[in-house]
Amino acid sequence: MSSGATGDAFDWDAYWTDADEEKREEASPSSHHAADVLPEFVDRFDAPPGVADVGCGAGVTTFTAADRLAETVVGYDTAAPVVERNRDRAEREGVENVRFEQATLPTFDPDREFGIVFSYFTLQYVRDVERTLENLYAAVAPGGALVCNYMNRAARDFCLVAADDPHANVDHPFVFDPDQYTERFGALLDGDSVLSRERIYETLGTWPRSAFTIADRPDVRWAWHHAPLVYVPK
Numbered sequence: 001m002s003s004g005a006t007g008d009a010f011d012w013d014a015y016w017t018d019a020d021e022e023k024r025e026e027a028s029p030s031s032h033h034a035a036d037v038l039p040e041f042v043d044r045f046d047a048p049p050g051v052a053d054v055g056c057g058a059g060v061t062t063f064t065a066a067d068r069l070a071e072t073v074v075g076y077d078t079a080a081p082v083v084e085r086n087r088d089r090a091e092r093e094g095v096e097n098v099r100f101e102q103a104t105l106p107t108f109d110p111d112r113e114f115g116i117v118f119s120y121f122t123l124q125y126v127r128d129v130e131r132t133l134e135n136l137y138a139a140v141a142p143g144g145a146l147v148c149n150y151m152n153r154a155a156r157d158f159c160l161v162a163a164d165d166p167h168a169n170v171d172h173p174f175v176f177d178p179d180q181y182t183e184r185f186g187a188l189l190d191g192d193s194v195l196s197r198e199r200i201y202e203t204l205g206t207w208p209r210s211a212f213t214i215a216d217r218p219d220v221r222w223a224w225h226h227a228p229l230v231y232v233p234k
């Protein structure tokens with residue numbers, strides 16, 4: 001599906017190096033809703049122990065889940081600077097049930113299985129999204145679930161309009177850095193990382209279900225239409 005029309009992979013290491021508060025917030029979409037949804041989901045789903053937060057960024061959901069749950073929560077991210085910073089925070093705040101490791105999707109080969117493998121607003125950045133799904137799902141313990149959101153065709157259409165002239169869109173909340181827009185969303189704009197319920201089913205052999213059949217839906221938001229939050233039980 002890739003046209004190769006858009007730029008090279010976005011440099012997340014550079015993004016997170018000395019990221020100021022604005023950049024940290026911009027790359028922490030989970031803070032708006034998912035940080036509360038995940039611990040509630042874990043409580044109600046009654047999965048085997050262990051939670052992985054893959055593409056954890058600044059760790060908003062990772063730290064919230066560790067605070068609300070007794071079990072171990074491990075945050076993974078491709079960017080070494082944010083992993084280091086999260087480790088420092090865990091040590092400073094004395095959070096004992098959280099760990100942070102570097103991992104770059106589509107490769108994901110942790111040294112253990114997790115009851116819940118969670119990934120939020122990260123799959124859209126990975127071109128080989130099917131291998132990503134397979135590897136995340138392989139890390140789920142039997143009786144657990146992969147919980148993730150994905151950007152669908154509506155999200156891609158939305159981004160294609162914005163990519164046409166990112167500078168024209170500066171009043172819109174979904175803008176990011178206009179000069180890096182096509183690099184950042186290259187995999188989505190090219191169509192490689194666009195997912196659907198059907199594509200997830202064809203890849204994993206199990207239909208995804210809305211996470212809001214388990215956890216309460218916080219609000220009606222842009223995210224729920226363009227980036228559905230689903231779970232795939234195992």
Ligand SMILES: C[S@@+](CC[C@H](N)C(=O)[O-])C[C@H]1O[C@@H](n2cnc3c(N)ncnc32)[C@H](O)[C@@H]1O
Pocket residue numbers: 012026027028029030031054055056057058059060061076077078079082103104105106119120121122125126
């Ligand atoms: C938009 S942020 C979302 C952060 C967090 N999940 C949240 O919602 O608050 C995407 C994160 O995915 C990470 N990321 C991007 N590509 C990745 C890859 N191939 N493997 C692992 N992490 C990746 C980035 O470094 C960034 O921290």
